[in-house]
Amino acid sequence: MTVTGPETALFEQQRRRLFGLAYRMLGSAAEAEDVVQDAFLRWHGADRQRIEALPAWLAKVVTNLCLNRLTSARARRESYVGPWLPEPVLTGEGALGPLETVEQRDSVSMGVLILLERLTPPERAVFVLREAFGYQHREIAELLDIDEAHSRQLHLRARRHVADTRARFTAGNDEQRRIVERFLAATLEGDVAGLEKLLAEDVVSWADGGGTVTAARRPIVGRDRVLRYLLGMGGRPEIAVVRTEIAEVNGHPAVLFELGGALMAVLALEVGQDRVTAVRLVVSPAKLAFVAAQRA
Structure with a gap:
């Protein structure tokens, strides 16, 4: 209509x-x-x-x-x-309205939306x-x-x-972006020492495949387990031909993964005290459709 x-x-x-x-x-x-x-x-x-x-x-x-x-x-x-x-949303162009303050950015972050x-x-x-x-x-x-x-x-x-459970971002977006860049490089290069320095001891990783794409079905808890998980992900053969891009997603820097011109994943990090406290990976095609349309 x-x-x-x-x-x-x-x-x-x-x-x-x-x-x-x-x-x-x-x-x-x-x-x-x-x-x-x-x-x-x-x-x-x-x-x-x-x-x-x-x-x-x-x-x-x-x-x-x-x-x-x-x-x-x-x-x-x-x-x-x-x-x-x-569902992740690209926010660099104001899709969710002004995000000029810490409170406004937090209100659309993955972490806060999950708490809600x-x-x-x-x-x-x-x-x-x-x-x-x-x-x-x-x-x-x-x-x-x-x-x-x-x-x-x-x-x-x-x-x-x-x-009670909210972990606020303590770094500005520029510092968060640097941490995301270091995290991505260390994961793709298999840099164990680099990842150990970036991950908090109690870091947790979640992956949302929606039951249609292979993904971890339970949270992965602790630095050692998340480290092994990330190294395994970074060592997959298809990673060599994946294109990566850092963009503002839900008010904070995140990584977009593209394969053959199609968006395959969005990875969002939660950062506190200069360490990554949470890793959230969205690979469900249904959850990626909105970001893919925004980029088209």
């Missing part, structure tokens, strides 16, 4: 913000696009005279659509084959609206049809859950 006209132009001004909101809520670029399209159809069929403020009205529609999806998404992820990771999976849907909604978009609790209460005190309680609980 193609709709044009003044209402479309008004909606397009909000599209990127709405996509950023839906993505943070769902951790899925494909689902976020569906939600934004559903919101447009509702806007197209709405009584415009009853809409006092379009941004707030659309934010409420998108938030509620995401809350409806989160319940079924949680059930699907419980039966997911292997570790579940968010532990929250209830209402907690996640309040956390995203408050932390990533700066909504006041009075505004959040109106969006979620709750009272302001309840919004504050949900936000407090969400922040406690996230803060």
Whole structure:
């Protein structure tokens, strides 16, 4: 369905913000696009005279659509084959909105999106609206049809859950990029000593193949095990012809792997105290489709 006209132009001004909101809520670029399209159809069929403020009205529609999806998404992820990771998104061109502060970048990082999976849907909604978009609790209460005190309680609980296990990036993006470059070179060159210096003792590696591509189905824990895993991956014959590129993914430097012109993997690192604390590898074709489309 193609709709044009003044209402479309008004909606397009909000599209990127709405996509950023839906993505943070769902951790899925494909689902976020569906939600934004559903919101447009509702806007197209709405009584415009009853809409006092379009941004707030659309934010409420998108938030509620995401809350409806989160319940079924949680059930699907419980039966997911292997570790579940968010869909990566290239953010260098502002696909998820401004990422000018540490807090904004953290709000779309792989690590934080995974932590948000532990929250209830209402907690996640309040956390995203408050932390990533700066909504006041009075505004959040109106969006979620709750009272302001309840919004504050949900936000407090969400922040406690996230803060308990959140590992903040301590280095700036330039330093993170240097660490990613060193990590990639050491992995491809089989540099044991180099990797040992980069990996934290309690580093954990996750791989998301979605049950369609061969990948480790359980987290790999500890420096020695992750080291052997990385050396095995770097020693595969196909690595010799793989093209690599460092790009901004989910607000931080990551590695893209391309083989024969097709995107094969996205590798995101979490860095704390100048050491790699987490390795997240997305190889599921379904999870790579959005980044591949962004690069086309």
